Amino acid sequence: MAAIEGTPRTESTPEPPPPASILVVDDNDVNCTLLRRRLERENHHVTVAHDGREALQSTGGGAAAGFSTLQQRRNRARS
Secondary structure, eight states: OOOOTTSOOOOOOOOOOOOOEEEEEOSOHHHHHHHHHHHHHTTOEEEEESSHHHHHHHHTTOSSTTOSEEEEOOOOOOO
C-alpha cells in the first residue's frame, strides 16, 4: 500500500543485531574471505580457521571460548 504524502511513516526499520564474535571454519580461502567481509560490514568480529585443528587453536581448546557463533561448512570425507 502506498503511503499518502504528508502522513508519518508507521513502519519501523528493525535495529541491526549487536556485534557478535564469530568463528568461521572453511578450507576454501574464497569462501572465508567473502564471509569474513560480509560479517565485518555488519560490524561483527570475525576469526577465520581453515580446518578443525586451527579452530581448536583459535578457541584455546575450549568449546565456545568467547565466540557467539560458529559458521562451518561441512564436507564429506575425502577419499
